[in-house]
Amino acid sequence: MIKLPNIALNAAVHSMACRVWHKGYDLCDSDDPNIPDNPWGYWTEIERRGRPTIYTGYSDNTIFGEPEFNWDFRAWHDWTHYILKAPFTLTGELAVAHRQCEDIATVFDHYSTIEWQRLIMADVYGQALFFQKTKQFPVYQKNFDLCYCDDPRLAIDCAQLFI
Numbered sequence: 001m002i003k004l005p006n007i008a009l010n011a012a013v014h015s016m017a018c019r020v021w022h023k024g025y026d027l028c029d030s031d032d033p034n035i036p037d038n039p040w041g042y043w044t045e046i047e048r049r050g051r052p053t054i055y056t057g058y059s060d061n062t063i064f065g066e067p068e069f070n071w072d073f074r075a076w077h078d079w080t081h082y083i084l085k086a087p088f089t090l091t092g093e094l095a096v097a098h099r100q101c102e103d104i105a106t107v108f109d110h111y112s113t114i115e116w117q118r119l120i121m122a123d124v125y126g127q128a129l130f131f132q133k134t135k136q137f138p139v140y141q142k143n144f145d146l147c148y149c150d151d152p153r154l155a156i157d158c159a160q161l162f163i
Helices: 007-020 039-049 067-084 090-107 110-134 141-150 152-157
Strands: 026-028 053-055
Touching (some): 039 067, 090 110, 110 141, 110 152, 141 152
16 A cells, blocks of 8 residues: 555645646635535536635545645545536545546556555545445544555444544
8 A cells, every 4th residue: 555645646636736726726714604515506606716615624634644735635626526517425426536536547647546546536435435424524534545445345334433
């Protein structure tokens, strides 16, 4: 398994965020009432402003090590939702995870991104499954993602370890 945080992964995620959001993105550290909580409202807000607002909470204990790289990942992730018009559902998260894996494999050398793709699937789809079971996201995201990469069923069955 890849050693985390991984400088190359973080650089790739930063590069992807810059590629998709040329105007950058804004940050908010709480549930901003001006940010719609449904995908269609959020996409309309993105179209109006030309940039997304990324929630900064729960950015500690991630696979990226530094909060700023987690925000970059979230920005790229939100762009993928926006481009695919993928809802914030398990099906939507799976589609987004697959697209992010395809994108990173296309932009960077496919074989060097195989471990990254496993982490993306864990971070996006695995955490969506976790949320479906517990109605919250894992606090210890890095530990959850690594466990999910090793054994997805175990990671979900042992959800209480990551809260």
